[in-house]
Amino acid sequence: MLGLFGDSIIGTDHLTGPTADSEAKSARLVQHSVLRGKPVLQDLGNDAGTKQLRFFFDETFCDAEAELSKIEAAFEARVPMKLFFDLRGFEVGVFIIERLRIRRQKTSPKGRLVRVEIEVELIESVIRPGGILDAAAGAARAAFNPALRRPR
Secondary structure (H helix, E strand, O other): OEEEEOOEEEEOEOOOEOOEEEEEOOEEEEEEOOOOOOOEEEEEEEOOOEEEEEEEEEOOOOOHHHHHHHHHHHHHHOOOEEEEOOOOOOEEEEEEEEEEEEEEEEEOOOOOEEEEEEEEEEEEOOOOOOHHHHHHHHHHHHHHOOOOOOOO
16 A cells, blocks of 8 residues: 655555554643532543654665655655645645654665655644744735735
């Protein structure tokens, strides 16, 4: 089975879905003490969901070194990326890589990476891909466009 993480095609086990996949969700509740009876609960909403995912890149369907460098760059830059579990567009959500583990499984005789397994811990992002960049670009346009400037 193939999926997409950002614009990288990821490989997962053919029949069983991802090699490994788990997720966690939690709610934020506060207890307020009262004089009599049980404490009153206040719901403050949900915390960001987390997901652990293990997948691989293999030369049979991609350039493993190039895709690995994309994932490493996304981790370093904290880029929000969409996660799809099939190539038809079943979107799971938008996530930022919180932790990254890399296991190089196979190389060619010349040392070129043939297959790499990656394990990521993801945290759900409310910022859509390009959201930060779009905001920065909008601010830059506003600085130079007299029609968008605030009157002083």
